[in-house]
Amino acid sequence: MEGIRSPATNRTPEQVFTDFKGRRAGLIKALTTDVQKFYQMCDPEKDNLCLYGLPNEAWEVSLPVEEVPPELPEPTLGINFARNGMEQQAWLYLVAVHSDSWLLSVAFYFGARFGFNKNDRRMLFQMINDLPTVLETVAEYATNLNDQAEIRNRSSKSKSSGKNSRPSELPPKGMKMAAAAAPKVDEENIEEEGDEQGATCGACGDDNATDEFWICCDICEIWFHGKCVKITPAKAAFINQYKCPSCSTKKARLQD
Incomplete structure (x- = not known):
């Protein structure tokens, strides 16, 4: 296997990983x-x-x-054709998915070209796997932007009302992109609000994690922490209709 390596072009797993990190950083900047x-x-x-x-x-x-x-594997063709056919954030997530696939193909192309053995390939993959994917990074960036906007909005409302309170209205039903911060019912109106559903997570019952990702079930309209139902912003971007575990179980029982 060592005979496959060319002394003039020989690279180590660390050098290929450095190339991977540079390309990954460029893609993340673009997105x-x-x-x-x-x-x-x-x-x-x-x-x-x-x-x-x-x-x-x-x-x-x-x-x-x-x-x-080509000298290297080529990225996905025609990313521009889908740009106007879907929401911008969903389009960015789609490009991010294909970018992750391309980065891996380039890295393992180098691994084959430079004659990496089993241990070299394992080392390269482990270093790559320790980094978040492009999709995960792009989704987290979008979430942080929305969280910052929500914080500025709450701050503006607090200053205008003279008290520090969270908005009492829920985000629009079905808002699953990396965004919806949890609402909380105004403490002064708790007794008047008979229905507190949506102010607390339907899984854990907590309503304090205001800066975390939330998702609403399109069937029962109950809100959940994303982490409680194992849904990330990246996964939510590709869900057309979200059904919580309870509603999914009910449907399965009816079919039986």
């Missing part, structure tokens, strides 16, 4: 801090475009190379 620039460059009127992460932590949107076979 977070540089998202508006990236969005504008993905014009659906143009030909098939690809998002490339570069080893120097930069990124570019470009046509695929004409060389066949």
